[in-house]
Amino acid sequence: MSDTVKVDVWSDIACPWCYIGKRKFESGVAAFAATTEAQPVEVEYHSFELSPDTPVDFEGTEAEFLSVHKGMPVEQAQQMLDHVTGIAGSVGLDYDFDSVHHTNTVKAHQVIHLAKQHGKQLEMVERLFTAYFERGEHVGQDGSLADLAAEIGLDRDEVLATLRDDAQLAAVRADQAQAQSFGINGVPFFVIDGKYGVSGAQDPATFTQVLQQVVQLRATTPDELAEAAQRAADDAHADAEATR
């Protein structure tokens, strides 16, 4: 068994809980690193499109988009956004929904896959999240995506060629198919060691606990688990007898 804990994360750049969940997960991993079970954590991001029919360009604010899309007053939509902004602030993120360019994210996912090939996936994911939620930068247009990718060291021309040819689209679709086969309907979704699923932007302590337990389970043999199960069954039987 590897000494590294592998965590596969399905998320979408335009998902407010995914960025918040990313921060909470990172905090959980940091706490895990201080435990006796600590092991290196390898993270890989996977594509998930929440709203693939979203246009590349939407003229208007996020509150206006929400108002039109959900058929609610702009004031109510703004209240919702303010609520999320407050939660984001609690984990150190500075969401600015007034500046968000609502857009389709399939090209951003392609850039993330290209970045993975260059060993820069985590940097790219972080740059795209902050671009979308904090800096009001467009993450749906070829030129802006190339600029963002160049900032973390990717070749701008290679990014443009990738997007022009949809060279990473198959990788995006493969991630989506994998998510579907897992039954993943919402994001963020974390798969640890390829077996254990954690849904949503959980608190850091939950991530820490799960990571610890995964490591502990690695050291447990099937026979030991069977014995533990038998002991639990015996205890339950004894308890039932005692309360009869």
Added chain:
Amino acid sequence: MSGLESTGAVRSTLASMPPVAAPPVSVPDALTGELTLPSAGVAAGAGVAGAAGAAAGAGAAAGGGLLTLVTGGAAPVCDGDSCFVPGAEGAWTEVPD
């Protein structure tokens, strides 16, 4: 892939919960399909309610198998074109993705 960089350590205040034995049920590895250690033990030992949730159910039908770890208060997710906080945020339940 490099390890995850720490972004400010948060010391968790983990509840001290002894591992709870779980029935030894083999679970197919979600990525390889290989049978693996019982996943229910993780949920029990982690102090969260283990449940074969939507992911497990659908995944099993598709040949995969995941255990979804669910905490008592649920956690916010984005699902489709909406973002929900299932049962955790009172009247406020939805934001745009």
